[in-house]
Amino acid sequence: MNIKFSERLLSRLAAADAVVAFTGAGVSAESGVPTFRGTDGIWAKFKPEELANVDAFMRNPALVWEWYAARKKIIAAITPNAGHYALVQLERLFSSFAVITQNIDNLHRRAGSSRVYELHGNIERNYCMKCGVDYSNADILSMTEVPVCSRCGGLVRPDVVWFGELLPEEEWNHSVRAVESADVMLSIGTSSVVHPAAGLPILAKHSGAFLVEINPERTLLTENVDEFLKGTSAVILPLLLEQLVALEKQDHLAREKTKKS
Numbered sequence: 001m002n003i004k005f006s007e008r009l010l011s012r013l014a015a016a017d018a019v020v021a022f023t024g025a026g027v028s029a030e031s032g033v034p035t036f037r038g039t040d041g042i043w044a045k046f047k048p049e050e051l052a053n054v055d056a057f058m059r060n061p062a063l064v065w066e067w068y069a070a071r072k073k074i075i076a077a078i079t080p081n082a083g084h085y086a087l088v089q090l091e092r093l094f095s096s097f098a099v100i101t102q103n104i105d106n107l108h109r110r111a112g113s114s115r116v117y118e119l120h121g122n123i124e125r126n127y128c129m130k131c132g133v134d135y136s137n138a139d140i141l142s143m144t145e146v147p148v149c150s151r152c153g154g155l156v157r158p159d160v161v162w163f164g165e166l167l168p169e170e171e172w173n174h175s176v177r178a179v180e181s182a183d184v185m186l187s188i189g190t191s192s193v194v195h196p197a198a199g200l201p202i203l204a205k206h207s208g209a210f211l212v213e214i215n216p217e218r219t220l221l222t223e224n225v226d227e228f229l230k231g232t233s234a235v236i237l238p239l240l241l242e243q244l245v246a247l248e249k250q251d252h253l254a255r256e257k258t259k260k261s
């Protein structure tokens with residue numbers, strides 16, 4: 001595919017010191033993880049009120065664990081895609097680059113992104129609700145019953161943020177700081193409906209960032225962005241990376257020529 005990005009977008013990126021990529025389920029779609037919304041989305045088949053909130057868990061931990069154990073297995077078997085890897089390469093072009101993700105699948109870290117803030121937790125982690133001790137997936141998935149803490153007998157739950165729960169404070173504070181100082185913010189593969197995370201692109205724009213959205217569909221955010229790049233993240237991000245690197249090379253050659261003449 002050949003997409004020529006606008007001069008405006010490329011020059012804003014070329015001049016940027018600080019860039020933030022804000023990601024949602026769409027970034028993992030091409031790795032085989034279904035998104036949440038839409039006709040084939042997870043929430044079209046399952047009810048979040050039965051699976052993704054603490055009351056549902058306390059009512060029926062076995063049902064919630066059955067669902068999370070299945071999701072953990074699916075996610076452990078998939079791999080990052082070209083979009084995740086392009087974000088790792090992009091990181092090297094800027095003095096500051098952060099990935100803020102709503103995804104719990106750990107694919108950004110597995111791809112190699114070094115500064116990742118996870119706003120909705122991480123499905124590879126679990127903790128005891130009573131004493132807080134951490135459990136790995138290997139500890140949990142070998143259990144045949146609902147996992148309980150070997151130290152205190154408390155219920156062990158996945159370390160993911162459920163509906164009605166607060167976001168992890170430290171990750172949120174780091175994210176807000178990164179967003180407020182971003183020159184360019186890329187909002188990628190998110191429907192922009194779940195707050196407070198969905199407020200971050202608007203915060204970036206109000207703080208002076210150039211706001212770019214990458215998505216095959218328009219979203220609630222689209223009318224606020226400076227550039228809408230219609231397409232999937234595994235296609236658009238590698239192309240963007242390629243054109244930025246080409247631009248850098250041209251600039252470098254031009255500087256070398258001026259030095260010689």
Ligand code: OAD
Nearest residue numbers: 024025026029035036037102189190191192194217232233
């Ligand atoms: P959604 O399922 O709401 O939205 C996914 C977005 O990705 C949609 O806008 C799609 O158009 C877009 N999309 C689909 N395929 C894509 C692709 N290949 N490349 C790029 N974009 C693509 O997922 P999120 O916005 O991440 O919360 O949902 C936010 C939160 O709602 C999730 O973190 C989760 C969920 O309930 C919790 O679990 C707390």
